[in-house]
Amino acid sequence: xxxxxxxxxxxxxxxxxxxxxxxxxxxxxxxxxxxxxxxxxxxxxxxxxxxxxxxxxxxxxxxxxxxxxxxxxxxxxxxxxxxxxxxxxxxxxxxxxxxxxxxxxxxxxxxxxxxxxxxxxxxxxxxxxxxxxxxxxxxxxxxxxxxxxxxxxxxxxxxxxxxxxxxxxxxxxxxxxxxxxxxxxxxxxxxxxxxxxxxxxxxxxxxxxxxxxxxxxxxxxxxxxxxxxxxxxxxxxxxxxxxxxxxxxxxxxxxxxxxxxxxxxxxxxxxxxxxxxx
Amino acid sequence: xxxxxxxxxxxxxxxxxxxxxxxxxxxxxxxxxxxxxxxxxxxxxxxxxxxxxxxxxxxxxxxxxxxxxxxxxxxxxxxxxxxxxxxxxxxxxxxxxxxxxxxxxxxxxxxxxxxxxxxxxxxxxxxxxxxxxxxxxxxxxxxxxxxxxxxxxxxxxxxxxxxxxxxxxxxxxxxxxxxxxxxxxxxxxxxxxxxxxxxxxxxxxxxxxxxxxxxxxxxxxxxxxxxxxxxxxxxxxxxxxxxxxxxxxxxxxxxxxxxxxxxxxxxxxxxxxxxxxxxxxxxxxxxxxxxxxxxxxxxxxxxxxxxxxxxxxxxxxxxxxxxxxxxxxxxxxxxxxxxxxxxxxxxxxxxxxxxxxxxxxxxxxxxxxxxxxxxxxxxxxxxxxxxxxxxxxxx
Numbered sequence: 107x108x109x110x111x112x113x114x115x116x117x118x119x120x121x122x123x124x125x126x127x128x129x130x131x132x133x134x135x136x137x138x139x140x141x142x143x144x145x146x147x148x149x150x151x152x153x154x155x156x157x158x159x160x161x162x163x164x165x166x167x168x169x170x171x172x173x174x175x176x177x178x179x180x181x182x183x184x185x186x187x188x189x190x191x192x193x194x195x196x197x198x199x200x201x202x203x204x205x206x207x208x209x210x211x212x213x214x215x216x217x218x219x220x221x222x223x224x225x226x227x228x229x230x231x232x233x234x235x236x237x238x239x240x241x242x243x244x245x246x247x248x249x250x251x252x253x254x255x256x257x258x259x260x261x262x263x264x265x266x267x268x269x270x271x272x273x274x275x276x277x278x279x280x281x282x283x284x285x286x287x288x289x290x291x292x293x294x295x296x297x298x299x300x301x302x303x304x305x306x307x308x309x310x311x312x313x314x315x316x317x318x319x320x321x322x323x324x325x326x327x328x329x330x331x332x333x334x335x336x337x338x339x340x341x342x343x344x345x346x347x348x349x350x351x352x353x354x355x356x357x358x359x360x361x362x363x364x365x366x367x368x369x370x371x372x373x374x375x376x377x378x379x380x381x382x383x384x
Numbered sequence: 385x386x387x388x389x390x391x392x393x394x395x396x397x398x399x400x401x402x403x404x405x406x407x408x409x410x411x412x413x414x415x416x417x418x419x420x421x422x423x424x425x426x427x428x429x430x431x432x433x434x435x436x437x438x439x440x441x442x443x444x445x446x447x448x449x450x451x452x453x454x455x456x457x458x459x460x461x462x463x464x465x466x467x468x469x470x471x472x473x474x475x476x477x478x479x480x481x482x483x484x485x486x487x488x489x490x491x492x493x494x495x496x497x498x499x500x501x502x503x504x505x506x507x508x509x510x511x512x513x514x515x516x517x518x519x520x521x522x523x524x525x526x527x528x529x530x531x532x533x534x535x536x537x538x539x540x541x542x543x544x545x546x547x548x549x550x551x552x553x554x555x556x557x558x559x560x561x562x563x564x565x566x567x568x569x570x571x572x573x574x575x576x577x578x579x580x581x582x583x584x585x586x587x588x589x590x591x592x593x594x595x596x597x598x599x600x601x602x603x604x605x606x607x608x609x610x611x612x613x614x615x616x617x618x619x620x621x622x623x624x625x626x627x628x629x630x631x632x633x634x635x636x637x638x639x640x641x642x643x644x645x646x647x648x649x650x651x652x653x654x655x656x657x658x659x660x661x662x663x664x665x666x667x668x669x670x671x672x673x674x675x676x677x678x679x680x681x682x683x684x685x686x687x688x689x690x691x692x693x694x695x696x697x698x699x700x701x702x703x704x705x706x707x708x709x710x711x712x713x714x715x716x717x718x719x720x721x722x723x724x725x726x727x728x729x730x731x732x733x734x735x736x737x738x739x740x741x742x743x744x745x746x747x748x749x750x751x752x753x754x755x756x757x758x759x760x761x762x763x764x765x766x767x768x769x770x771x772x773x774x775x776x777x778x779x
Contacts, residue, residue: 211656
């Protein structure tokens, strides 16, 4: 249950997007792929799940070249949760998760009791039993992501690829989604935008910039102001998370002036409303 | 919490462990002391089973109901007309015909020679257009696509118009129009396929654009032919363009029926991968689907089916667009349910449409395209208004 990218390069439309990517994700490791927009995170992930073809290098799954597997075989090893997808079609949550069984089935195969058990268990593991009969399209963004994780679980793959799974989600769902993923006991490679969140969940973080891996290692070794400046060109403060001791990033303003509230000229604060709803 | 939450049946809380015990209702309504965490966990999850009938009715039951409806509409279709026949009389003749000796009575000739082939052809074409429509909607991932989107109908029009106005294929006699239209359909199909298969295979947007552009091109060719043709022939072109089963005969049946059968076998074998493709190309690829090959095959299957349908009955709009939607409301979006239900329901829809077409203004015949549009357009508007999120509106 390990995934290794061996000097992977990918060209899209004649342009080199990522160059010489070498990274390894060990058994049951939660690895994060971070980097600025356009640094090649999605390209790497999409090459792993066969949307793009590598120009050079290899993707090795337990030492086997991934491209030597047939698509169905590969899909039984690697499941994908991409950014929230909307469907033109009106599938129920159960039907949606059942679609995860696709790589295990042949033409004309029907859903067996085993398939239904697997689907039920997948839905239960992400805590969505209550949603099973709902239409996928009517769910909130966070609920949709949980269902897509359940679909990936029904795929029974031992590797999970996540492409910015927490985008557009509120903080409750961001944490919940990653908590669910971390508890699955599978090998995870996740592209993440929120560095502090990545720091909280990942065993290893690979930092990309301009299509290359800048540095990699445990969050405490990787997430420091110099690396962030080098990869993102952004200025951050790094503090220790009081619970976990992992690095937590605090963005800094480019203009280091105290911001006056334009309306009343007083220092901007956001006081809590006196009777905020629970 | 939403007010309709109290309809939810408690999910057997005693059998679950602490984390899932918290039925959100229980937590909300009477167990104020329910664990905070559990309450938080379900904070955003309302649970409302939508359309229980849809989800709980086994497919077999739906299919039996649809088959009965089809038999009834077909019996009506054969029985109603200038010489009304009772269902018993209809089935008596049909039974005799199936046994190999059709009656020579007036009723026998009306049923066996005239009405039955017509009703059967309507059923087959209705089923084929519905199936083609449902699949094209997946192929281009657009719920508003119809089987004629990819240029088949406009290509067929050119062929049929050329036959009617220029006398092409005159040596083929009654087959000339069919031959011309199927040749035109194949030509248009090939053109759309060639133009839209770029580096990444048949991508939805490319397919739609190429289909629209090619349709416009072929339609202008049809217009040119009509413009150059004589007025009388133009009349028959117009009638053909609006669709009719008026020329139905037994020997028109085998080709569309076989095309439908072959297509259905292929599609039912790939029902699961169709569902995956409905998720989009990338999710489908991640589920182990060979997207490029699947799309190519779906394109061929639907275009051939639509082309054959057009060849025997002209261009009958709205069926391939509206019926798949009605069927999805009935049985959901799982194509293993949609396709067989669609065959039966689409057939009934068309038989009924043809019945109306030849009785509303009897003894004249209305082009069936007029009927299907009159039924289809309002139905579609109702559907769009009921389910805005399916048609591009954000919530």
